[in-house]
Amino acid sequence: MNYTIEIENVSKMIRSKEIIKNISFNVGKGEVFGFLGPNGAGKTTVIRMLVNLIRPTSGTIRICGHDINTDRKQAMAQIGAIIEQPELYDYMSGYANLKHYANMNDTSITHERIMEIASVVNIEKSLKEKVKTYSLGMRQRLGLAQALLHKPEILILDEPTNGLDPNGIKEFRKYVRHLADEHGMTILISSHLLSEIELMCDRIGIIEHGKLIELKDLKAPSTLQNHKFLIKVSDTELAADLLGTKELLFRKVDPNTIELRIPEENMPEIIQELNSHNIRIYWAAPITETLEEHYFSTLSASEGM
Ligand SMILES: Nc1ncnc2c1ncn2[C@@H]1O[C@H](COP(=O)(O)OP(=O)(O)OP(=O)(O)O)[C@@H](O)[C@H]1O
Ligand SMILES: [Mg+2]
Incomplete structure (x- = not known):
């Protein structure tokens, strides 16, 4: 198996409290992995470590084979993410947001690439408008465009459908599957919408009180034991x-x-x-x-x- 995300014995202490307790799991290329667990279980904390916003206290994280501790740049180049809310500037247009993000992160991103990704997420008609006029669904699509701008191998999404209407959720689910199935993108997604996760994911992990308590393949036919x-x-x-x-x-x-x-x-x-x-x-x-x-x-x- 070709793993694009490898998490090995990762723990995180915050102010002498162990928030994440020795978690290990891998996600394969082209796989959609659902990350589940009650409020406060530690999902966002794990995700923040994956995108290098915080460091594990111990353990190893590898992104496409690059250790994020020693190979930070190569590892981060492979990741696009939306954590809780996309980081958008309301007073700037959609285009200016994408341009700003591109300039901050990867100067090789061209105008053509911005237009291409805007059309992929179906936001090109509103690109000139200020983001403060955007609906929640448009903001989320702009956030996705931002995360995908540099053509990452891995997309990490923390509760991306928060507040979307049923149609927006369905569209989002189809798009996630499309990215995985047609582009081989690896997607890790945390959500509390279990029926959505069930429809969208190949595999899930459940975390509770900072421990990984379950890994389950949703695609494999169940063994029907008992x-x-x-x-x-x-x-x-x-x-x-x-x-x-x-x-x-x-x-x-x-x-x-x-x-x-x-x-x-x-x-x-x-x-x-x-x-x-x-x-x-x-x-x-x-x-x-x-x-x-x-x-x-x-x-x-x-x-x-
Ligand atoms: N910076 C911090 N300082 C202290 N405690 C923190 C910090 N960040 C997270 N925690 C604690 O770590 C635990 C896990 O939080 P986390 O945000 O990872 O949970 P979550 O699974 O994402 O929950 P939710 O479903 O509500 O988003 C919580 O008990 C939280 O209070
Ligand atoms: Mg969270």
């Missing part, structure tokens, strides 16, 4: 009796449907067994956990740790 299935049968009474004698975990959902919790590999046997007792099966379907359900079950499990 998975829940819904089964529609011709006779739930009979089916319940039979499943009861086998000491299986199940419940009746409605007069025709049973919910059964077993490993997937045991399903054929159960189906055969039901059939052989003249219980007819109309369908059987796995119940997949939503990211929200997974999030809450992970957080409550870690409370006991």
Whole structure:
């Protein structure tokens, strides 16, 4: 795997308090990684270390192979970021903001590049207007243009959809996928909108009290270990009796449907067994956990740790 972000045993102390506790994870090229966790968990602190606004107390961060401690310049050249709010000057036009940002960061950025990126994020018609007249969605697109101006390999976004309307959120999600799928960009995004993260991300990490408590691949088919299935049968009474004698975990959902919790590999046997007792099966379907359900079950499990 080609990792563009590598975080190794990173901790951060702020005023003798350990805010981040020995976190390690990697993000691969072209991957969209969702960074989740309750308020105050430490997401922004990790992100601030990734973009070199603050330094880890210990541990290593590598960006496209460059250690941000020793190879700061090369590492930072690969990153575009919006942290909480894009840094915009209200009294300047959209164009002037982009130009200013370009001059501050990378003098090789041309007028043509500014116009190109403005058209990509669909802001070119408003470029001459002062940013104070922009709507939230326009500000966010201008922020994205700013972050993408120098063609970074990695885009880091801290709660980028805060305050956007449903259409703005959807557009944003499509654009993030486009950057990853068509341009191979690596994107790390923190958000509290779990359903959005579920639609947009390849993988997630959950952080709580400064510890990484979960890494989960959202794209891999789940192993269905002790998975829940819904089964529609011709006779739930009979089916319940039979499943009861086998000491299986199940419940009746409605007069025709049973919910059964077993490993997937045991399903054929159960189906055969039901059939052989003249219980007819109309369908059987796995119940997949939503990211929200997974999030809450992970957080409550870690409370006991
Ligand atoms: N400069 C600082 N000085 C003292 N404490 C800080 C500082 N920055 C962050 N913290 C503390 O670190 C913890 C993590 O904060 P952080 O902003 O990283 O959380 P977060 O996961 O981004 O939360 P949210 O979802 O609310 O944005 C919090 O308890 C916060 O109070
Ligand atoms: Mg935050």
